[in-house]
Amino acid sequence: MIRVEGLSVNFGAVKALRNVSFEAPTGQITAVLGANGAGKTTLLRTISGLVSPQSGTIHLDDVALVGMATENIARLGVGHVPEGRGVIEELTVEQNLRLGALSSKVNLNEGLEEQYARFPVLGERRRKYCATLSGGERQMLAMARALIAKPRVLLLDEPSLGLAPQVTSQLMKAIRKLCETQSLTVILVEQNAKSALRIAHQALVLHLGSVVAIGDASSVADDEDLRRYYLGVVVT
Numbered sequence: 001m002i003r004v005e006g007l008s009v010n011f012g013a014v015k016a017l018r019n020v021s022f023e024a025p026t027g028q029i030t031a032v033l034g035a036n037g038a039g040k041t042t043l044l045r046t047i048s049g050l051v052s053p054q055s056g057t058i059h060l061d062d063v064a065l066v067g068m069a070t071e072n073i074a075r076l077g078v079g080h081v082p083e084g085r086g087v088i089e090e091l092t093v094e095q096n097l098r099l100g101a102l103s104s105k106v107n108l109n110e111g112l113e114e115q116y117a118r119f120p121v122l123g124e125r126r127r128k129y130c131a132t133l134s135g136g137e138r139q140m141l142a143m144a145r146a147l148i149a150k151p152r153v154l155l156l157d158e159p160s161l162g163l164a165p166q167v168t169s170q171l172m173k174a175i176r177k178l179c180e181t182q183s184l185t186v187i188l189v190e191q192n193a194k195s196a197l198r199i200a201h202q203a204l205v206l207h208l209g210s211v212v213a214i215g216d217a218s219s220v221a222d223d224e225d226l227r228r229y230y231l232g233v234v235v236t
């Protein structure tokens with residue numbers, strides 16, 4: 001479980017997060033929704049230790065993460081798939097996956113085979129350069145690269161960005177399946193509220209750095225005011 005309490009992050013005069021508190025339960029998907037600039041990426045970067053908060057705490061089970069080095073947070077089992085995916089274009093699929101396994105103790109060959117079984121298209125393209133992959137394939141690679149280190153927590157930053165609706169829907173199903181089969185704790189950041197709410201267990205909505213709503217995914221999806229004012233979508 002990830003527990004965030006009273007988290008505030010400033011960038012100079014910009015208050016990117018204001019007193020944010022929530023729990024992301026083990027084995028469930030917590031969607032973090034909100035418009036551009038709401039603070040979603042900052043939240044994930046703060047959990048990963050890439051950004052230092054002004055105040056507040058973050059716990060992974062009983063371990064306090066604030067102040068810990070990013071690599072140690074990763075070693076504890078926090079996998080982060082950044083906005084824009086962060087795969088290295090000049091490397092092949094397999095070389096990218098090897099990088100993901102670098103700092104962990106997992107058996108590399110077993111790890112590769114596991115990811116190829118999970119995402120068969122990556123196995124087919126293992127020797128292809130990433131520059132040749134489609135957007136959906138890159139997102140799968142970015143996820144596989146995080147998963148090869150066997151994380152307990154997976155932070156996903158806008159995985160659906162730029163993907164066609166059908167590809168997004170497949171990806172969301174893959175995320176749900178992962179969560180169920182690996183009992184992963186997933187924090188899913190999305191502007192695409194509709195897709196995220198279909199697979200999430202609970203959701204929180206950020207607006208200008210503050211939590212304006214938190215609850216079961218279905219109650220957030222059913223709240224017309226939230227949809228109209230903060231999510232900008234018609235959720236069906």
Ligand SMILES: Nc1ncnc2c1ncn2[C@@H]1O[C@H](COP(=O)(O)OP(=O)(O)O)[C@@H](O)[C@H]1O
Nearest residue numbers: 011014016034035036037038039040041042043
């Ligand atoms: N490294 C940074 N330096 C200065 N301002 C930043 C930085 N990162 C984010 N911000 C600001 O913090 C706010 C939240 O940004 P961000 O977390 O990227 O939002 P989101 O991911 O929801 O679009 C925005 O106003 C953004 O301009």
Ligand SMILES: [Mg+2]
Nearest residue numbers: 040041042083
């Ligand atoms: Mg963002």
